[in-house]
Amino acid sequence: xxxxxxxxxxxxxxxxxxxxxxxxxxxxxxAAPCGGCLGRSPWETRSKVLGCTETYSLGLRGLHDIRYQIxxxxxxxxxxxxxxxxxxxxxxxxLANRLRSMVVAEVPKLASAAEYFFKMGAEGKRFxxxxxxxxxSALNMPISQSAADGxxxxxxxxxxxxxxxxxxxxxxxxxxxxxxxxxxDDADTRRGIGSLNFIMGNKLAVLAGDFLLSRACVALASLxxxxxxxxxxxxxxxxxxxxxxxxxxxxxxRRSMEYYLQKTYYKTASLxxxxxxxxxxxxxxxxxxxxxxxxxxxxxxLAFQLIDDVLDFTGTSASLGKGSLSDIRHGxxxxxxxxxxxxxxxxxxxxxxxxxxxxxxxxxxxxxxKSRGIERTRELAAEHANRAVEAIEAFxxxxxxDVIISRRxxxxxxNRVITRTK
Amino acid sequence: MVATEVPKLASAAEYFFKMGVEGKRFxxxxxxxxxSALNVxxRESIADGxxxxxxxxxxxxxxxxxxxxxxxxxxxxxxxxxxDDADTRRGIGSLNFVMGNKLAVLAGNFLLARACILLASLxxxxxxxxxxxxxxxxxxxxxxxxxxxxxxRRSMEYYLQKTYNKTASLxxxxxxxxxxxxxxxxxxxxxxxxxxxxxxLAYQLIDDVLDFTGTSAALGKGSLSDIRHGxxxxxxxxxxxxxxxxxxxxxxxxxxxxxxxxxxxxxxKSCGIERTRELAKEHANRAVLAIEALxxxxxxxxxxxxxALIDLTHRxxxxxx
Numbered sequence: 029x030x031x032x033x034x035x036x037x038x039x040x041x042x043x044x045x046x047x048x049x050x051x052x053x054x055x056x057x058x059a060a061p062c063g064g065c066l067g068r069s070p071w072e073t074r075s076k077v078l079g080c081t082e083t084y085s086l087g088l089r090g091l092h093d094i095r096y097q098i099x100x101x102x103x104x105x106x107x108x109x110x111x112x113x114x115x116x117x118x119x120x121x122x123l124a125n126r127l128r129s130m131v132v133a134e135v136p137k138l139a140s141a142a143e144y145f146f147k148m149g150a151e152g153k154r155f156x157x158x159x160x161x162x163x164x165s166a167l168n169m170p171i172s173q174s175a176a177d178g179x180x181x182x183x184x185x186x187x188x189x190x191x192x193x194x195x196x197x198x199x200x201x202x203x204x205x206x207x208x209x210x211x212x213d214d215a216d217t218r219r220g221i222g223s224l225n226f227i228m229g230n231k232l233a234v235l236a237g238d239f240l241l242s243r244a245c246v247a248l249a250s251l252x253x254x255x256x257x258x259x260x261x262x263x264x265x266x267x268x269x270x271x272x273x274x275x276x277x278x279x280x281x282r283r284s285m286e287y288y289l290q291k292t293y294y295k296t297a298s299l300x301x302x303x304x305x306x307x308x309x310x311x312x313x314x315x316x317x318x319x320x321x322x323x324x325x326x327x328x329x330l331a332f333q334l335i336d337d338v339l340d341f342t343g344t345s346a347s348l349g350k351g352s353l354s355d356i357r358h359g360x361x362x363x364x365x366x367x368x369x370x371x372x373x374x375x376x377x378x379x380x381x382x383x384x385x386x387x388x389x390x391x392x393x394x395x396x397x398k399s400r401g402i403e404r405t406r407e408l409a410a411e412h413a414n415r416a417v418e419a420i421e422a423f424x425x426x427x428x429x430d431v432i433i434s435r436r437x438x439x440x441x442x443n444r445v446i447t448r449t450k
Numbered sequence: 451m452v453a454t455e456v457p458k459l460a461s462a463a464e465y466f467f468k469m470g471v472e473g474k475r476f477x478x479x480x481x482x483x484x485x486s487a488l489n490v491x492x493r494e495s496i497a498d499g500x501x502x503x504x505x506x507x508x509x510x511x512x513x514x515x516x517x518x519x520x521x522x523x524x525x526x527x528x529x530x531x532x533x534d535d536a537d538t539r540r541g542i543g544s545l546n547f548v549m550g551n552k553l554a555v556l557a558g559n560f561l562l563a564r565a566c567i568l569l570a571s572l573x574x575x576x577x578x579x580x581x582x583x584x585x586x587x588x589x590x591x592x593x594x595x596x597x598x599x600x601x602x603r604r605s606m607e608y609y610l611q612k613t614y615n616k617t618a619s620l621x622x623x624x625x626x627x628x629x630x631x632x633x634x635x636x637x638x639x640x641x642x643x644x645x646x647x648x649x650x651l652a653y654q655l656i657d658d659v660l661d662f663t664g665t666s667a668a669l670g671k672g673s674l675s676d677i678r679h680g681x682x683x684x685x686x687x688x689x690x691x692x693x694x695x696x697x698x699x700x701x702x703x704x705x706x707x708x709x710x711x712x713x714x715x716x717x718x719k720s721c722g723i724e725r726t727r728e729l730a731k732e733h734a735n736r737a738v739l740a741i742e743a744l745x746x747x748x749x750x751x752x753x754x755x756x757x758a759l760i761d762l763t764h765r766x767x768x769x770x771x
Contacts, residue, residue, distance in 0.1 A: 135593070208559065212552040231533050234555055235593055238529060241559065242582075242589040245566065249582035252575040261566035268560045272459040272553070 112437035112444070113154075116161040120154050123196055130243075131203075135236050156202065156300055157195040159328065159441065163304050163321055164191040165434035167311045169426050190251055190310050197260060198303045200244040205267045207237035255309055259302040270294030274360065279380045285366045289330075297329030320419045324438065327416035332445045334409035337362035338402055341393075344449045348397050356392060359383050363408065365392060368401035406446075413442040462549055462557035463564075466524045471540045477523060477621055478516040480649065480762065484628045484642055485512040486755035490747050511572055511631050518581060519624040521565040526588045526620075528558035533592060534679065577627045584623040591615030595681065600701045606687045610651070618650030641740045645759065648737035653766045655730035658683035659723055662714075665770045669718050677713065680704050684729065686713060689722035727767075734763040 131138055168184070211233035241264070248257045273281075273291045281287045304325035308318040341364055343351035355362050359382050369375045375395045383389050396402065417439050426432065466472070489505070530536070531544040532551045538544055546554035562585070569581055594602075594612040602608045625646030629639040662685055664672035676683050680703050690696045696716045704710050717723070738760050747753065 137597075208552075208555050212555060230551055231596070234529055234532050234551075235589075235596060237555075238589045239593065241562065242586040245582040245585050246579075248566075249575070249579040254570040254573045254575060254578060257578055258567055258570035261563045261570060264559060265563035265567070268556045268563065269456055269459060272456045272556055275553070276456065276458040 110433075110436055110440050112162060112441050113158055115165075115433065115437050116158055119161060119192070120157050120195075123157060123192060124154060124199075127196055127199055131236070131240070135232075135239055137232055138236050155332075156198055156303075159300060159325065159438070160191070160195040160198060160303055160307055162434045162437050162441070163307045163324070164188065164311070165430050166420070166423065166438055167308055167313055167317065167321065168428065168431055168434075169311075169424060187311060191307050193247055193251060194256070194260075194303055194306050194310065197244045197247050198299060200240045200247070201260065201263060201267070202299060204237040204240035204244070205264075205271070207233045207240070209267075209271045251310070253310065256306045259306045259309075263299050263302045266294040266298035270296075270298075282361050283366070283369060283376050283379060285363070288361070288363065288366055292330060292333050293326070296333040297326045300329040301325035317424065320422050324416045324419040327412040327419065328442060328445060331409040331412040331416065331442065334363055334405050334412070335445060335448065337364060338405050338409075339448075339450065341396065341402065348393055348402070353389065356383050356389055363405040364396055364401035366401075367404040368392075368396045368399035371399045371401075410446055413446050416442045458549075458553065459557065459560060462545060462553050463560050465545050465548075465557070466527065466540065467520075471542055473540055475520070476653075477519050477624065480621060480646065480759070481512070481516040481519060481624055481628055483755045483758050483762075484625050484645070485509065485632070486751050487741070487744065487759055488629055488632045488634055488638065488642065489749065489752055490634075490745055508632060512628050514568055514572060515577070515624055515627050515631065518565045518569050519620060521561045521568075522581070522585060522588070523620060525558040525561040525565070526592070528554050528561070530592060533596065572631070574631065576630050580623040580627045580630070584620045587615040587619035587623075591617075591619075603682045604687070604690060604697060604700060606684070609682070609684060609687055613651060613654045614647070617654040618647045621650045622646035638745065641743050645737045645740040648733040648740065649763060649766060652730045652733040652737065652763065655684055655726050655733070656766060656769065658685060659726050659730075660769075660771065662717065662723065669714055669723070674710065677704050677710055684726040685717055685722035687722075688725040689713075689717045689720035692720045692722075730767055734767050737763045 164187075212230055244260070248260055251257075270291050270293075273287070273294065277287070301322045302325070305318050305322040308321035313321070337355065339351055340353060340355045340362065341348055341351045356365070361379055365375070365379065369379065372395045375392065378388050378391050378395070381388055383392070420435050420438050423435065527539060528545055531539055532546045532554050536544045537547045544554075545557060549557075565581075569578055572578075591612050591614075594608070594615060598608070622643045623646070626639050626643040629642040634642070658676065661672045661674060661676045661683065662669055677686070682700055686696070686700065690700065693716045696713060699709050699712050699716075702709055704713070741756050741759050744756065
């Protein structure tokens with residue numbers, strides 16, 4: 029899919045641009061250090077990003093050389109392998125290390141639990157910040173071409189720093205919510221993560237989470253953009269609302285797909301959608317483009333969670349019951365079961381009983397097996413993934429390589445989200 | 451203000467805003483008085499109609515600061531009660547006692563988020579920074595209280611820094627925000643800040659005294675809740691300066707009630723209580739000076755609210771509970 033799209037954007041002009049190789053070097057020399065939100069120079073991180081980009085530019089030149097062959101459909105050579113994560117990996121690990129060191133320096137007792145909280149997400153990659161940095165590159169369209177290179181590069185470095193700050197803030201909010209949601213004992217359902225609570229205790233979890241939230245507030249304030257403050261504050265509100273929804277559902281709500289999707293938006297998709305929008309706003313994009321960025325994030329987040337729900341039943345195999353079944357065992361009713369209930373209304377009685385009795389888990393799995401619950405969930409996830417792709421495709425055109433590659437990577441991510449097996 | 455589709459969250463967040471348990475509403479009182487005290491028009495020639503409209507909008511924005519401040523304050527109370535295992539607050543069960551730790555923490559986060567959204571709607575990045583700083587200070591103060599070393603517990607400097615963080619920063623930064631919204635100069639904004647800071651410190655110092663004396667002038671009649679929780683406050687710190695032996699007792703922590711009595715004994719012999727009152731008075735005076743340095747005005751509202759702010763500094767010193 030991606031190479032076809034890149035071609036439609038005028039591959040030859042992209043390759044011609046590449047001959048401005050010196051332009052990349054110029055960015056180095058004009059880089060002006062600005063205070064990032066954790067107080068360091070973006071110069072190092074920017075050069076790392078460019079380092080990665082150069083590798084891919086070389087790949088593009090190879091593509092340019094065989095341009096004429098493409099018309100003869102030699103798709104195998106045109107298919108450049110693309111790893112979205114490595115595009116921003118260096119930039120990210122600097123961010124992640126800084127965040128981890130800052131937290132551990134301020135709250136040393138968090139050190140032993142730090143590994144859990146700053147662990148790699150799906151596929152061992154840092155999912156959310158990757159999306160945000162790719163989105164930043166994907167929207168990197170200069171407003172006026174006539175700005176002198178020096179000024180432009182300073183501005184673009186400063187913008188990049190601010191966007192990296194969004195990625196940091198997003199991680200701070202995410203980890204704070206893990207601390208407050210997952211570590212604290214949940215008196216009714218005992219969903220607190222037992223072993224972590226034993227190491228940390230409620231108090232440390234509260235304090236550490238508060239610390240992260242307050243740092244996020246200060247970092248947000250430093251961006252001097254009140255709309256961005258509003259977006260990320262809304263995320264916190266949504267996270268809290270989603271968690272409370274999960275804690276306090278009635279039986280009727282537990283059986284409702286609408287309630288489930290709303291809760292999923294609050295708990296999973298809101299963070300990524302609103303921070304994508306914040307990235308766009310910082311880049312000075314129009315309201316329309318900002319909403320496209322938001323839609324990408326929202327649909328990606330929803331697709332991610334829906335597949336997560338499936339994997340909890342299937343695990344790495346295609347068959348049922350091999351997953352960890354952790355949702356159902358905690359009494360959390362997810363999309364596959366909700367679809368199954370539509371086909372087998374008797375299942376709703378089982379669901380209403382809660383799943384304290386393991387026998388009920390088996391009964392539910394049987395119904396699920398007979399139903400099309402898993403398939404329909406995958407279909408819904410694919411639908412959301414497609415909408416995410418459409419959002420990217422609706423972005424204003426650009427000939428810039430960085431932009432094109434990053435957009436490809438964002439589209440690639442939607443595929444990975446759907447096809448991942450863990 | 452706390453409308454939300456999740457009823458349990460709404461009732462948790464509203465818990466301390468209900469009638470009867472709103473508390474003394476000390477901070478909003480200060481802030482609304484400060485708004486009036488700074489109601490010094492920048493240009494006298496503005497037509498009344500326009501000025502009226504503008505000043506209504508300004509007043510409404512300043513009221514938002516009062517709301518935001520109270521939300522941040524309650525959010526910090528909710529979290530503090532979880533950290534302190536408190537059972538009661540404002541005469542009723544604490545939220546964590548009634549609804550569990552987790553819901554109390556989430557409700558606090560909810561209030562904080564709403565406060566930030568309201569803050570952002572004022573579209574003033576300096577004001578956002580001021581309140582974000584206050585939020586950070588609150589957390590720092592709580593952390594300072596929870597994780598002190600023995601040496602820090604004996605340090606007056608550490609104690610005053612912690613007190614600034616936990617008590618004075620919120621009121622000082624919100625006073626400054628009031629001034630900034632009113633378009634005042636940075637000098638005047640600093641005066642507003644200084645009033646808030648000194649008032650907050652004076653308030654806390656007297657609070658420390660009352661924890662020992664209660665409504666009587668005599669020692670040991672207060673709730674002694676600070677010392678029983680191992681929190682070492684100004685009177686004890688002053689007493690240590692006179693009686694270094696008290697240091698050992700303090701270092702032991704106060705799990706043993708006998709140690710509480712020993713400490714009270716030293717405190718009674720020392721000038722700890724008096725010196726704390728004197729320090730509070732010093733801060734109260736500085737707060738008054740800040741008000742007196744505000745740009746002159748003939749408007750009645752302005753004069754009477756400035757008198758009220760000064761009156762507050764007296765009440766803070768002379769209150770017995």
